[in-house]
Amino acid sequence: MHTDLVAALDIGGTKIAGALVDGHGRILLRAQRATPAQEDGDTVMRAVEETLGELTGSPLWARAGALGIGSAGPVDASTGTVSPVNVPGWRDYPLVSRVREAAGGLPVELIGDGVAITAAEHWQGAARGHDNALCMVVSTGVGGGLVLNGQLHAGPTGNAGHIGHISVDLDGDPCPCGARGCVERIASGPNIARRALENGWRPGPDGDTSAAAVADAARGGDPVAVASFQRAAQALAAGIAATATLVEIDIAVIGGGVGKAGDVLFGPLRKALGDYATLSFVQRLTIVPAQMGTDAGLVGAAAAALAKQDTAAAV
Amino acid sequence: MHTDLVAALDIGGTKIAGALVDGHGRILLRAQRATPAQEDGDTVMRAVEETLGELTGSPLWARAGALGIGSAGPVDASTGTVSPVNVPGWRDYPLVSRVREAAGGLPVELIGDGVAITAAEHWQGAARGHDNALCMVVSTGVGGGLVLNGQLHAGPTGNAGHIGHISVDLDGDPCPCGARGCVERIASGPNIARRALENGWRPGPDGDTSAAAVADAARGGDPVAVASFQRAAQALAAGIAATATLVEIDIAVIGGGVGKAGDVLFGPLRKALGDYATLSFVQRLTIVPAQMGTDAGLVGAAAAALAKQDTAAAV
Numbered sequence: 001m002h003t004d005l006v007a008a009l010d011i012g013g014t015k016i017a018g019a020l021v022d023g024h025g026r027i028l029l030r031a032q033r034a035t036p037a038q039e040d041g042d043t044v045m046r047a048v049e050e051t052l053g054e055l056t057g058s059p060l061w062a063r064a065g066a067l068g069i070g071s072a073g074p075v076d077a078s079t080g081t082v083s084p085v086n087v088p089g090w091r092d093y094p095l096v097s098r099v100r101e102a103a104g105g106l107p108v109e110l111i112g113d114g115v116a117i118t119a120a121e122h123w124q125g126a127a128r129g130h131d132n133a134l135c136m137v138v139s140t141g142v143g144g145g146l147v148l149n150g151q152l153h154a155g156p157t158g159n160a161g162h163i164g165h166i167s168v169d170l171d172g173d174p175c176p177c178g179a180r181g182c183v184e185r186i187a188s189g190p191n192i193a194r195r196a197l198e199n200g201w202r203p204g205p206d207g208d209t210s211a212a213a214v215a216d217a218a219r220g221g222d223p224v225a226v227a228s229f230q231r232a233a234q235a236l237a238a239g240i241a242a243t244a245t246l247v248e249i250d251i252a253v254i255g256g257g258v259g260k261a262g263d264v265l266f267g268p269l270r271k272a273l274g275d276y277a278t279l280s281f282v283q284r285l286t287i288v289p290a291q292m293g294t295d296a297g298l299v300g301a302a303a304a305a306l307a308k309q310d311t312a313a314a315v
Numbered sequence: 316m317h318t319d320l321v322a323a324l325d326i327g328g329t330k331i332a333g334a335l336v337d338g339h340g341r342i343l344l345r346a347q348r349a350t351p352a353q354e355d356g357d358t359v360m361r362a363v364e365e366t367l368g369e370l371t372g373s374p375l376w377a378r379a380g381a382l383g384i385g386s387a388g389p390v391d392a393s394t395g396t397v398s399p400v401n402v403p404g405w406r407d408y409p410l411v412s413r414v415r416e417a418a419g420g421l422p423v424e425l426i427g428d429g430v431a432i433t434a435a436e437h438w439q440g441a442a443r444g445h446d447n448a449l450c451m452v453v454s455t456g457v458g459g460g461l462v463l464n465g466q467l468h469a470g471p472t473g474n475a476g477h478i479g480h481i482s483v484d485l486d487g488d489p490c491p492c493g494a495r496g497c498v499e500r501i502a503s504g505p506n507i508a509r510r511a512l513e514n515g516w517r518p519g520p521d522g523d524t525s526a527a528a529v530a531d532a533a534r535g536g537d538p539v540a541v542a543s544f545q546r547a548a549q550a551l552a553a554g555i556a557a558t559a560t561l562v563e564i565d566i567a568v569i570g571g572g573v574g575k576a577g578d579v580l581f582g583p584l585r586k587a588l589g590d591y592a593t594l595s596f597v598q599r600l601t602i603v604p605a606q607m608g609t610d611a612g613l614v615g616a617a618a619a620a621l622a623k624q625d626t627a628a629a630v
Contacts, residue, residue: 074596076595076596083595146561146562149468153464153562155562155563155596156447156563159596161562162560162561163561165594167483168482168483168484168485169484170483170484170549170550170591171484177593179556179591241481241494242557245478245480245481246461246475246476246477246478246481246562247461247468248470248475275494275495278480279389279477281389281391281470281474
């Protein structure tokens, strides 16, 4: 049987998406369910099985040779389990074995959602052609993933690239993760909005206090809004520079809602990067916006499945 | 011709060491010169050539199949050049081509000194058997290197693992590198001593104001000395936790003069690591002292040469 497709699952706190994807990253079939995030683990799994059922029921399914899962973290690829923060019914949940069962025994590859998005940007997006890249999602949280030596670097448990929870301010504000001064604690959308409000910024008549509203105010010249984005940019720059100094990357790709803020973010970010990326071998680092859209998680999970298929074929 | 040996060079600001090393990491022949660090580039190169000459003049030389160089940084493995901070006569100096010439055309591998020490600890020392490790030297400066997926991760230019110059305090004191709040700026030996002196610690009758003297005072219960080591430990912990969170490592090996301080450093370091290494996948991380002695640079350069030889043989 010729298997020229892979199956992909993108599992988040809001939705569970599935797809059959070809070797060029094209989505040939898709399925989706809302995540019953507050239900028990078996109920959440049923939503995964229903999503998968729409794929296995298709005549295209016979052409699928492997299945990739990008899941909200933490994940543990070494045990095949997941414990997504926003899905309390799943703690050390054996997702890989359950999905393998529902997928008729296909080889299954599990990676964290930041790693999945990185795989997508490297395969089809802004990191294409770069052998050493950091890809980030700056949104409600701050996530990421790494490409090193031309390969996705998922790490033994599939969690590598968690740049949102490195501390760039060791005496800084407590982060929900337990540490202090994490990149996410300073640069996530909710923290950009919180800081602006704390420093006197007030929303317009629509009452919108999101980071996008702060970005609008910053574009209009509001100094408190500008300063909140500058502080976020400084934390992101310190984190990106730390990553480059540790592993050598030549590009950082930034996506997610905050990443869409444009010059309000990228202007101060590029400036701050010069302040922290000082050693000769990190000075050529560039920062660019992400290119992949909402399908990034699916396309990245498909990339991981393809890589697994290739590895299996080589053995 | 059977080549069961490799040649190794360890080039620092104080000495240039050379050796012939076998496949078990044993040094069969060694040579050494003082580094004429303040002389012009050609004079420094002559000291390298003299060191090499003692190796090439030996009957053992015919058994050497490759040569590894571990050099004070920055290095640029992609161009084969070095610009060691402490050797001003070498700026973008074409060390690889000059050494290859002096070594009769042997394949030459160039890595930074932190990467070399990491290669040695992974091959023969405290990181043996660990597929994902950070090795550090905490001394006059703070350097390091990474093993990822069982392989030395040197990065495209040979500089990966520069943990001393990641910022863990983005508003902190200016570092000579140009950034602020770098791990080295807080945790190096001279900074441990400076902080103790600034806070009122005074040396004994011998006038010794080194970090080793501060460590002695800390062991004797001097609270200012204890606090200076605690602050260094906090910065090291934040840097190590950041590294683990970014790339997934399960062991951090610490060597160098400050690394020899023992419990005065390792006690607060292990405690502080718990404060910063919070995500589930980094909680199993352990910190241990280095095992390799002063030959680490040579043994690591030899390891890099052996890896290059294996790669060449596989092609």
